Amino acid sequence: xxxxxxxxxxxxxxxxxxxxxxxxxxxxxxxxxxxxxxxxxxxxxxxxxxxxxxxxxxxxxxxxxxxxxxxxxxxxxxxxxxxxxxxxxxxxxxxxxxxxxxxxxxxxxxxxxxxxxxxxxxxxxxxxxxxxxxxxxxxxxxxxxxxxxxxxxxxxxxxxxxxxxxxxxxxxxxxxxxxxxxxxxxxxxxxxxxxxxxxxxxxxxxxxxxxxxxxxxxxxxxxxxxxxxxxxxxxxxxxxxxxxxxxxxxxxxxxxxxxxxxxxxxxxxxxxxxxxxxxxxxxxxxxxxxxxxxxxxxxxxxxxxxxxxxxxxxxxxxxxxxxxxxxxxxxxxxxxxxxxxxxxxxxxxxxxxxxxxxxxxxxxxxxxxxxxxxxxxxxxxxxxxxxxxxxxxxxxxxxxxxxxxxxxxxxxxxxxxxxxxxxxxxxxxxxxxxxxxxxxxxxxxxxxxxxxxxxxxxxxxxxxxxxxxxxxxxxxxxxxxxxxxxxxxxxxxxxxxxxxxxxxxxxxxxxxxxxxxxxxxxxxxxxxxxxxxxxxxxxxxxxxxxxxxxxxxxxxxxxxxxxxxxxxxxxxxxxxxxxxxxxxxxxxxxxxxxxxxxxxxxxxxxxxxxxxxxxxxxxxxxxxxxxxxxxxxxxxxxxxxxxxxxxxxxxxxxxxxxx
Amino acid sequence: xxxxxxxxxxxxxxxxxxxxxxxxxxxxxxxxxxxxxxxxxxxxxxxxxxxxxxxxxxxxxxxxxxxxxxxxxxxxxxxxxxxxxxxxxxxxxxxxxxxxxxxxxxxxxxxxxxxxxxxxxxxxxxxxxxxxxxxxxxxxxxxxxxxxxxxxxxxxxxxxxxxxxxxxxxxxxxxxxxxxxxxxxxxxxxxxxxxxxxxxxxxxxxxxxxxxxxxxxxxxx
Numbered sequence: 001x002x003x004x005x006x007x008x009x010x011x012x013x014x015x016x017x018x019x020x021x022x023x024x025x026x027x028x029x030x031x032x033x034x035x036x037x038x039x040x041x042x043x044x045x046x047x048x049x050x051x052x053x054x055x056x057x058x059x060x061x062x063x064x065x066x067x068x069x070x071x072x073x074x075x076x077x078x079x080x081x082x083x084x085x086x087x088x089x090x091x092x093x094x095x096x097x098x099x100x101x102x103x104x105x106x107x108x109x110x111x112x113x114x115x116x117x118x119x120x121x122x123x124x125x126x127x128x129x130x131x132x133x134x135x136x137x138x139x140x141x142x143x144x145x146x147x148x149x150x151x152x153x154x155x156x157x158x159x160x161x162x163x164x165x166x167x168x169x170x171x172x173x174x175x176x177x178x179x180x181x182x183x184x185x186x187x188x189x190x191x192x193x194x195x196x197x198x199x200x201x202x203x204x205x206x207x208x209x210x211x212x213x214x215x216x217x218x219x220x221x222x223x224x225x226x227x228x229x230x231x232x233x234x235x236x237x238x239x240x241x242x243x244x245x246x247x248x249x250x251x252x253x254x255x256x257x258x259x260x261x262x263x264x265x266x267x268x269x270x271x272x273x274x275x276x277x278x279x280x281x282x283x284x285x286x287x288x289x290x291x292x293x294x295x296x297x298x299x300x301x302x303x304x305x306x307x308x309x310x311x312x313x314x315x316x317x318x319x320x321x322x323x324x325x326x327x328x329x330x331x332x333x334x335x336x337x338x339x340x341x342x343x344x345x346x347x348x349x350x351x352x353x354x355x356x357x358x359x360x361x362x363x364x365x366x367x368x369x370x371x372x373x374x375x376x377x378x379x380x381x382x383x384x385x386x387x388x389x390x391x392x393x394x395x396x397x398x399x400x401x402x403x404x405x406x407x408x409x410x411x412x413x414x415x416x417x418x419x420x421x422x423x424x425x426x427x428x429x430x431x432x433x434x435x436x437x438x439x440x441x442x443x444x445x446x447x448x449x450x451x452x453x454x455x456x457x458x459x460x461x462x463x464x465x466x467x468x469x470x471x472x473x474x475x476x477x478x479x480x481x482x483x484x485x486x487x488x489x490x491x492x493x494x495x496x497x498x499x500x501x502x503x504x505x506x507x508x509x510x511x512x513x514x515x516x517x518x519x520x521x522x523x524x525x526x527x528x529x530x531x532x533x534x535x536x537x538x539x540x541x542x543x544x545x546x547x548x549x550x551x552x553x554x555x556x557x558x559x560x561x562x563x564x565x566x567x568x569x570x571x572x573x574x575x576x577x578x579x580x581x582x583x584x585x586x587x588x589x590x591x592x593x594x595x596x597x598x599x600x601x602x603x604x605x606x607x608x609x610x611x612x613x614x615x616x617x618x619x620x621x622x623x624x625x626x627x628x629x630x631x632x633x634x635x636x637x638x639x640x641x642x643x644x645x646x647x648x649x650x651x652x653x654x655x656x657x658x659x
Numbered sequence: 660x661x662x663x664x665x666x667x668x669x670x671x672x673x674x675x676x677x678x679x680x681x682x683x684x685x686x687x688x689x690x691x692x693x694x695x696x697x698x699x700x701x702x703x704x705x706x707x708x709x710x711x712x713x714x715x716x717x718x719x720x721x722x723x724x725x726x727x728x729x730x731x732x733x734x735x736x737x738x739x740x741x742x743x744x745x746x747x748x749x750x751x752x753x754x755x756x757x758x759x760x761x762x763x764x765x766x767x768x769x770x771x772x773x774x775x776x777x778x779x780x781x782x783x784x785x786x787x788x789x790x791x792x793x794x795x796x797x798x799x800x801x802x803x804x805x806x807x808x809x810x811x812x813x814x815x816x817x818x819x820x821x822x823x824x825x826x827x828x829x830x831x832x833x834x835x836x837x838x839x840x841x842x843x844x845x846x847x848x849x850x851x852x853x854x855x856x857x858x859x860x861x862x863x864x865x866x867x868x869x870x871x872x873x874x875x876x877x878x879x880x
Contacts, residue, residue: 059734059826063803065792065860066763071734072695073826080688087681100674104681111685118692121738121827164693170829 024208024215029141032204034097036140040105041092043136047112048085051077055119073119084112099144102137106145109133110152114168118160122170127182131189138193141200146190154183262356263335266342267293269313271306274350280328293353296325308339313348316341322358333359393610394483394543397550398476401512405473412466417458424451472511479512482539499533500541502569502577502643509545510567517549517565522556525566531577535646540618544626547611548581548639554604555585555637575645576624582638588630596628619643696825699852700802706850707798710813714794715787716757723754723810723841728795730803731760731773733856735826739804740778742821742834747782750841754808756784761803761858764791792858803855808840816840819851826854 055077061068088108091101113129120126130153137145157179160167165174257264257277266275271292279285293309294302301323308319318340327333335355341348431438431445438445510517510524517524549565556563568580586603588596595601597616600609612626619626623644630637710724718724727743729736747756758779760771771788779786789795798807799818808817817840823831833851840848 061732062734062856063730063732064857065761066766067860068732072692073734076688076692080685080692083681083685083688100678104678107682114689118689122829164697164824166823166827166829166831167693167696170827172823172829172831 021205021209021212024212025205028204028208029201030097032139032141033102037092037096037101037105039139040109040136041089044085044089044092044105044108044112048081051081051112051116076115076119080115081112084108084115099142102140102142102145103148106137106149107152109137110149110156113153114156114160118167122166122168124170130186134186134189134193138197141197141204143194143197146193146197150183150186150190153186154179157182262354265293265353265355266350267309267353268350269309271309280326282326282328282330297323298325301325305337309351312339312341312351316343316348322362327357327359333357334362336361389610391483394546395480397546398479398483398512402473402476402480405469405476409466409469409473412462412469416462417455420451421455424448424455476512479539479542483543485539497535497537497646499535500538501533502531502579503528505538505541506545506567506569506579509542509549512542512546517553520553520556520563522553522563522565525564527566528569529571531569531571532575532645534575534577534643536622536643540622541641541643544615544618544641545579545581547615548641551611551639552581552583552585552637555583555587558586558634559584572642577643577645579641579643580638581641582636584636587633587635588628588637589633590630593628593630597626615641696827696854698825699820699854700805700857702801702850702852704796704799704801706800706807706815706818708815710809710815711794711797713797714757716755716785718755718757721811722752723808723816723844724813725754725756725841726759726798726800726807726809727756728759728761728789728798728800728803728805728807728858729775729779730856730858731762731771731775733775733803735822735855736775736803737778738822738826738828739806739820739855740775740782741828742831743806744782746821746834746838746841749838753841758784758786759789759794759800760786761792761795762788762790795858800853801857801859802853803858805853805855805858806837808837810844814847816845816847817851820853820855821851822854824854 052074055071055074059071059073061074062071085108088101088105091098091104095101110130110133113126113133116129117123117126134146134149137149157168158176161169161174161179162176165176165178166172168174169178260277263279264275264277265273267273271294273289273291273293276285276288279288294306297305305321305323308321311317312319318338320336320338322334322336324332324334334357336358337353337355340352340354342350342352427444428435428438428448431442439448440446506528552565556565562584564584566580566582568578568582570578570580572578592601592603597612598609599613601613602609616626619641623646624642627640627642628637629640710718710726714726716724725743727739729739743756760776760779762768762771768788776786795801795805800807802820804820804822806817806819806821807815810816817837819833819836821831821834821837823829823833836848836851839845
């Protein structure tokens, strides 16, 4: 059983949001019933006590002579009054709000009225208790309760009116139908009370309707409030997070500023220090704020910085400068400073000055400059050494041919028949006196003419061969001169370009390397396409081609037979030319294709890793390129020299000489 | 039917039975109350047919005398006084009225000075005190509210109460009878029941005898 004692319509907020008007009305009605039950719980208890007190005062005792006992009226007030009141009170307490309770209350209240009327001898004034009770019962707003009460009071009046009219009407001779008059008045009041109940319930229904409307509005409002609250909470949360982030950022920036190795200041237009993150140990941070940045500079430096500050404030641009100033413990120091504008509302309100102590850097710069000069000198020496290496390499290649030529010449001279000429001359000297008889009669003398004729032929042939060899030797020596001159030009002057026929140039290179090729029994295949002349440094191109032919010759050394060197001349775009030198020799592994032009890379036991490297650099200097392709080991290789139509060399300083 | 439904129905029956029992108890109590109120005092004692001479009250010669015996502390006798006032007003100057108030022998004199006594004083009726109820016993009045009417010849013409029941106000047959006796000078009429407290102690009632001798006459105040 509910023990809720709150008033009607008081607890509608406890109803679920989906409650209808009917639910609200039922709840309000229940609250009213409970409230009235509470009221009657108190009222009937008071009535009971009042009856007992009244009986105790008016008729406390019944007498018999000088003896007395408790008067029956007092007993009736206790017992009968208790029956009338306590039972409904029990219902009000135990079954609050139930229909049976209010009907029991109606019965008890009317019986108590009957008791009062009875005890007062049917005093008409006591009948007002009936009407008062009906009015109270009407507060239940349940017309059925009034019916119950009316039935009880009418029955009481009827029964007592018939058998005991004195107790109800105060007269002995009342008509049995007098109850109808009393009941009529009760019914009359009932009609009014019915109407008041109806009006009260109608008003209560309207209140519930209004409350339902309010509830719907409040629900909607509550939804909005909740949504807005959630938004506000999210905003607050977001703001808190933002503030936390700002605090963290501020702390981070403060830590950055305070722990920055640089001195960070803000200054105004006059150079007054508004803020400084830290000061040198010999200064006081508060005292520094009363000074200008010029106070710490030499006069000429202060003037220069003052002008820069003025520019920053006028133009809003960043300025950087280096200036000397006081350092730690008063020692002079150099500062690299950056001065930038701080703008507010579009105007430069102040400037930020970040100064880094670059004393150590400047000292290091000076040391570095000296070191650089030393390095340059060293590099120059190294470059000279490299030049020497290149010269020796190229000269060495030519000297191979020179050596071959001189060997051939020596062989030819060693095999020369001039020895026989000496013998013939001695024989003639011996027979100087009888020269005629000796030539005509002597057997040896007779052979001398034929001998001299054959000797002349041999000497002519030998002379032609020696001349050829000496020409090749002279060319090689000229090439050596050109190599040395070229290297000297590398060191001092730009090279000389000329119009070259690629085919003639390739043949020259082949000729210069021919003794080696012949000795190695290499078959030479020429695949020359018509190609335009190019403008280039003759000896540079020649040097590249000789290198390529010599490399091919070395690659073919791995083969025992079928050695083949293929020379190709191909036309290229824009009047350029491509010269390819292919061999079917040892080939190149794929992993070496990208390294083969690097300085120092070589597969030869006696190689220096300089030829292809310098060749590639020379080709690049002429605007061309040197490339290689190979199908793999033992599958040969092809080097291609691409040259533009005009291989002008803008700067002939070799890379090795560059600092 | 579920267990809960059975419990619910059983509880309903129980409540109905309780209410029925409650109604029965109240009806029974009302019945007992009504029976008590309609039960008159003892009427077994014969009434003195003539006005006792020892009565310390000298009525107007030629006028009837109305005596009412009152227990000063009887709650029901207030109604008897009220009816007597009404009777006196309906038959003015038809008789001399005297109220005889019972007082225990040992009780002080002011024992009788209750609200009833004050009411009688207010109404201006002569009163006399009957210590120990001797006069009442002599005359045969045993119940408070007992009215005796003696005619001008001092003969008893009316004996009984003038209320319809115990402590009840209002017109009733006894009062009408008394009024008729006074207004029409009727001969003696049958006695009427008296509703009120006993003027005798219970033991005295059981031991009462017919027309006991007056040991001490009452005196009029």
